[in-house]
Amino acid sequence: MTEVLFYHLERQPLERVLPLLLEKSLERGWSAVVQAGTAERVAALDSHLWSYRDDSFLAHGTMREDDRDRQPVYLTAGDDNPNGAAVRFFVDDADMDDISAYERCVYLFSGADGDAVARARAQWKRLAGAGHEVTYWRQNENGGWEKKA
Numbered sequence: 001m002t003e004v005l006f007y008h009l010e011r012q013p014l015e016r017v018l019p020l021l022l023e024k025s026l027e028r029g030w031s032a033v034v035q036a037g038t039a040e041r042v043a044a045l046d047s048h049l050w051s052y053r054d055d056s057f058l059a060h061g062t063m064r065e066d067d068r069d070r071q072p073v074y075l076t077a078g079d080d081n082p083n084g085a086a087v088r089f090f091v092d093d094a095d096m097d098d099i100s101a102y103e104r105c106v107y108l109f110s111g112a113d114g115d116a117v118a119r120a121r122a123q124w125k126r127l128a129g130a131g132h133e134v135t136y137w138r139q140n141e142n143g144g145w146e147k148k149a
Contacts, residue, residue: 003104004127004134006120010111011139014091018045019052021106022073025087026058030104032073033085034060037092039077045091046075096123099132 009017018034025032036042042062049058061071061083068074068082079097081088086103090096093116099105109120128134136149 001130001132002099002102004099004132005104005106006124006134006136007106007108007145008111008117008120008136008138009108011141011143014108014110015048015052017108018089018091019049019058021089021108022049022058022060026072030087031071031083031085032087032089033081033083034073034075034089034091035079035094036075036077037094041092042075042077049073049075093119096127099127 007017007021022032022034034045036045046060046062049060051057058073059071060073060075061068062075063080065071069084071083074081074083074085077094079095081101087106088099088102088104089106089108091108096105096107107120107123109116111117124134124136135147137145138148140146
């Protein structure tokens with residue numbers, strides 16, 4: 001079964017958290033797919049990952065690139081996985097349909113959005129009921145992540 005991590009974003013926005021989680025995945029030797037809810041959000045994340053830090057960028061690609069199968073991080077609004085990623089990130093209420101092809105999935109949701117919290121709870125129940133190993137992570141006051149369930 002797939003390991004599914006739920007990250008409850010309350011203290012920092014997705015734009016600060018996602019690049020750090022992607023960097024950690026790459027440090028472990030994993031390629032990753034980030035699935036957003038819309039093509040517009042993919043475009044915004046594409047731009048952000050090139051410039052989120054003054055001293056670095058996060059190499060990645062989208063469906064516009066011909067070499068998407070060689071990208072360490074691939075951004076999409078669909079269910080494609082051209083780089084053979086073992087970890088998939090779901091942001092902005094992206095559909096979490098069939099996750100069986102992944103070792104790990106990460107579902108990031110905003111605590112400031114009541115609808116997003118409700119959708120995360122529904123996903124948790126569905127995935128736990130299907131036998132996946134689900135964990136819940138919440139950011140502490142110092143900015144570190146703590147496993148809460």
